[in-house]
Amino acid sequence: MAVLESQKQDISVLVGQTLSEQFDCFLDDDHTIPFDLTGYTLQATLNIPSLGEDAAVTLTPGSGMTVDAANGIVALTCPTDGWKVGRGSWHLQATDASNEISYPLRGVLYVGNP
Numbered sequence: 001m002a003v004l005e006s007q008k009q010d011i012s013v014l015v016g017q018t019l020s021e022q023f024d025c026f027l028d029d030d031h032t033i034p035f036d037l038t039g040y041t042l043q044a045t046l047n048i049p050s051l052g053e054d055a056a057v058t059l060t061p062g063s064g065m066t067v068d069a070a071n072g073i074v075a076l077t078c079p080t081d082g083w084k085v086g087r088g089s090w091h092l093q094a095t096d097a098s099n100e101i102s103y104p105l106r107g108v109l110y111v112g113n114p
Contacts, residue, residue, distance in 0.1 A: 010107040011046075011076075011090055014114040015083050019046075023092070025072035025104045034072035035104065040094040042067060044076055049086025049111050074105070083111050 007026070013019040025035040044059040059065040059076055066075040074092060091106035 006103050007105055008107050009105050010110065012110040012112065013080055013083075014112050015080055015085060016114055017080055019076060019078045019080055022073060022075040023105050025074065034070075037067060037069040037072055037074070037094065040069070040096055042074065043093045043095075044074070044090065045093065046076075046078065046090045046109055047088040048083055049088035049109065080111065085111055085113055087111075 009023055011019065011021055024031070025037060027033040027035050042061060042065065044065055046057040046059070048055045048057060057064075057078055059078060061067050064076060064078050066077070067073070088109040088111065089107070090109045091103050094102045094104050096102075
């Protein structure tokens with residue numbers, strides 16, 4: 001399996017609303033060839049702003065994450081109750097069968113007032 005190139009994708013969400021984002025992983029810079037995620041173990045980590053250094057939410061397939069592996073599509077859904085306004089970060093970790101870790105998606109997590 002291949003190490004996935006990192007693509008920057010920022011997320012913006014309002015406090016108290018549900019974060020709902022869909023992302024596509026591609027093999028090429030023109031974003032025309034989807035990356036087949038079949039066989040990868042996926043985990044998204046959202047580092048929540050203003051909740052402390054170690055405040056993070058982890059999403060996995062079936063628990064806040066939906067994956068269409070063959071088409072390289074990852075969807076994240078997460079409530080934001082209790083979050084504070086600020087700027088954090090997030091990333092998608094993909095681990096292949098040989099335990100090679102890639103971060104195909106990462107970016108800034110912006111949380112604003114409703």
